Each structure stands twice: as C-alpha cells, then as structure tokens.
Amino acid sequence: MALWDRFKESASTMQAQLLAKKNDLKSGSFRDASMAMCALVAAADGTVDQAERQRVAQLIASNDVLQNFPADDLRRRFDEYVNKLTTDFDFGKVSVLQEVAKAKKKPAEARAVVQIGIVIGGADGDFDKDEQAVVREACYALDLPPHEFDL
Template sequence: MALWDRIKDSAASMQTQLNAKKNDLKSGAFRDASMAMCALVAAADGSIDPSERQRVASLIMTNDVLQNFPADDLQTRFNDYCQKLTADFDFGKVGVLQTIGKVAKKPTEARAVIQIGIVIGGADGDFDESERAVVREACFAVGIAPSEFDL
C-alpha cells in the first residue's frame, strides 16, 4: 500500500475512533487542548501560512467531535494559539504543550487530542516529519507513549 493511502486510512480510522467517543469529549480542557493541538500541527514547521491556517480552520469546523463546542469559540481559541506560535515559536510551543498536558489525567481525552493531531496532520495526505515530531511531543505532554500511535 502506498504511503499516501496508509496516511489517509490512518486519519480516517482515527476520525472513526473519535466519533465513537464524541459524547465523552465535552470538557473545556479537551476543547482547549484540541485547539492547541490543531495550532501546533499547523505551525509544525515553525510558521503558519494563511492557506494552511484556513485549511486547518475548515477541518476544525467540519470535525464531528468538535461540533460539541460553538464554532466561533473554537475559531477564537485556535487563532489565539496560532498567534502565540507565530509570535515566538519556541516559547509559544511551551505554552501550547502545557495546555495540551492539562488532559493528561483523562486518558480518553488525552488520546482523543493526539488523534485530532494525527487527523489534522494527515488531512492533506502528507503527515510530514515536522508534524509527526510535534504530535510526538504532545504524546509526552499527556503521558502517552508515541509508539501507541506509530509515531
């Protein structure tokens, strides 16, 4: 199977798993960690170009699991995290990873945040090494071995 197909299949599988847990994913910590993860993946290479930001924002708005939250609230939080990462990537990443780490004590939410990172990263069919690296860092922030997600 081609790498492209494996990435698409993996992202689709993660989304299916997320949808099954939708009713368990309604906390404010999950919402914040999810938006932090989306921003982190968007900025994985150290910058966020406008088209990438728009693509991730549109994926957020169409993700079934994230429909538990008001769209304008998600957009505001995503933009805030993006701003922190573009202002100073290294410093912003520390804060974003701390936000992601707040779901560490809730394994269902922690795994869901990692899965969202994988879905967002793989949505364009190219889950590149910089995206994989930031999702690995997020795994450590929530206390999950990256190997659980083949990272």
C-alpha cells in the same frame, strides 16, 4: 500496502474512534487541548500563512467531534494559540504544549487530542516530519507512548 495508504486507513480509523467517543469529549480541557494541538500542527514548520490558518480552521469547523463546541469559540482559541506560536515559536510551543498536557487527566481525552492532531496533520495528504514531531511531543506531554499512534 503503501505507506500513504496505511496512513489514510489509520487516519480514517482514528476519525471513526473519535466519533464513537464524541459524547464523552465535551470538557473544557479537551476543547482547549484540541485547539492547542491543531495550532501546533499548523505551525509545525515554524510559520503559519493565512491560507494554512484558514484551511485548518475549516477542518476544525467541519470535524464532527469538535461540533460539541461553538465554532466561533474554537476559532478564537485556535487563533490565540497560533498567535503565540508565530510570535515566538519556541516560547509559544512551551505554552501551547502546557495546554495540551491539561488533557492528560482523562486518558480517553488525551488519546483523542493526539488523534485529532494526526487527522488534522494528514488532511492535506502529507503528514510531514515536522507535524509528526510536534504530535510526538504532545504524546510525551500527555504521558502517552508515541508508538501507540505509529509515531
């Protein structure tokens, strides 16, 4: 099986796992960590153009698991995190990773945050090295082994 086919299958499996846990993923820390993760993936290469910001915002709004939260609230939080990253990527990344790390108190939420990052990262058909690297860093912030997610 080609690498891309394995990735698509893995992302599909992760989305199914997220849906199965949807009712358990309603906390504020999960919401904030998920939006921080989405911003990290969007800004993984150090920049976020308007088209990319819009595309990720649409993915967030259409994600069944994230529909536990008001879409306008998610968008506002996502935009705040992206702004931190685009103002000063290195400093912003430290702050945004701290938001991600707040989900580590609940292992199911922590795993779900990583899975959302992978699903968002691969939605355009290319989960590139920069995106993989920030998701790997998030794994460390959440005390999760990256190899659990094939990173």
